[in-house]
Amino acid sequence: MSNSSRLEFLGSLAGGLAHEIKNPLSTLKLTLQLLEEDMRKDDSPLSRRSLRKVEVLLREVAHMDEIVQNFLHFARGHDLKLVQTDLRELVMDLLEFLGAEARARNIELRFDYAGRLDNLVLDAGLVRQALLNLLRNAIEAIDPARGGEVIVRAFVKGDLVGIEVTDTGCGIAPTNHERMFRPYFTTKKGGTGMGLPMVRRIVQEHGGQITFESEEGKGTRFLILLPVDPGKRDALQAMVAVGNRAGEQT
Numbered sequence: 400m401s402n403s404s405r406l407e408f409l410g411s412l413a414g415g416l417a418h419e420i421k422n423p424l425s426t427l428k429l430t431l432q433l434l435e436e437d438m439r440k441d442d443s444p445l446s447r448r449s450l451r452k453v454e455v456l457l458r459e460v461a462h463m464d465e466i467v468q469n470f471l472h473f474a475r476g477h478d479l480k481l482v483q484t485d486l487r488e489l490v491m492d493l494l495e496f497l498g499a500e501a502r503a504r505n506i507e508l509r510f511d512y513a514g515r516l517d518n519l520v521l522d523a524g525l526v527r528q529a530l531l532n533l534l535r536n537a538i539e540a541i542d543p544a545r546g547g548e549v550i551v552r553a554f555v556k557g558d559l560v561g562i563e564v565t566d567t568g569c570g571i572a573p574t575n576h577e578r579m580f581r582p583y584f585t586t587k588k589g590g591t592g593m594g595l596p597m598v599r600r601i602v603q604e605h606g607g608q609i610t611f612e613s614e615e616g617k618g619t620r621f622l623i624l625l626p627v628d629p630g631k632r633d634a635l636q637a638m639v640a641v642g643n644r645a646g647e648q649t
Contacts, residue, residue, distance in 0.1 A: 485517040505546030514555030533564040540568025565620040571613040
């Protein structure tokens with residue numbers, strides 16, 4: 400069996416396994432919710448202790464369900480719904496959405512942009528999801544006691560639109576650089592390790608590429624490059640594929 404056939408078989412097998420896990424998880428969640436509801440009606444010490452244990456189990460079930468859902472989305476990929484998108488408006492809406500969270504952590508959000516950003520053909524929902532993930536990571540990388548900045552920069556250069564997300568946070572240890580886009584690798588407590596792999600999947604499905612540079616203790620910058628013209632997407636995807644293969648050989 401060729402490597403590609405083996406990977407396709409394993410992907411199909413893993414997807415089927417994830418579906419099989421979802422069914423008992425749903426049953427477990429429903430049963431625990433019913434138990435929780437019954438226990439809240441009883442104010443006895445035993446019931447209160449049992450209720451706390453049920454609440455812990457419900458959180459763990461929710462975490463497991465999130466892992467399974469993220470895996471299924473990652474394994475299936477996305478059918479892009481390409482629409483004319485105003486990237487400037489999309490980013491400004493995201494920054495407004497995250498504004499209260501950033502202020503609570505003593506973080507300033509900034510947005511710089513240049514070029515024509517109102518006529519890009521993208522799947523706006525998926526690009527929003529990818530940027531939201533990067534922005535949340537950037538915010539969480541900054542110590543609230545010290546504060547800092549998260550800067551988004553968008554620009555058009557030739558046939559490409561670039562989106563940078565830069566933070567002044569803790570940075571990424573050099574030993575972790577090669578693992579950042581690997582599924583299930585995470586340095587965050589309670590993280591699923593699927594956020595950055597999903598971001599890269601979305602970017603590549605748009606025919607783009609994502610890179611990052613980071614210095615421990617100083618911050619991190621992610622750069623997304625997407626084709627302005629969807630008709631040139633295949634060419635950029637081929638270029639990205641060649642680059643990925645070259646990286647794997649080094």
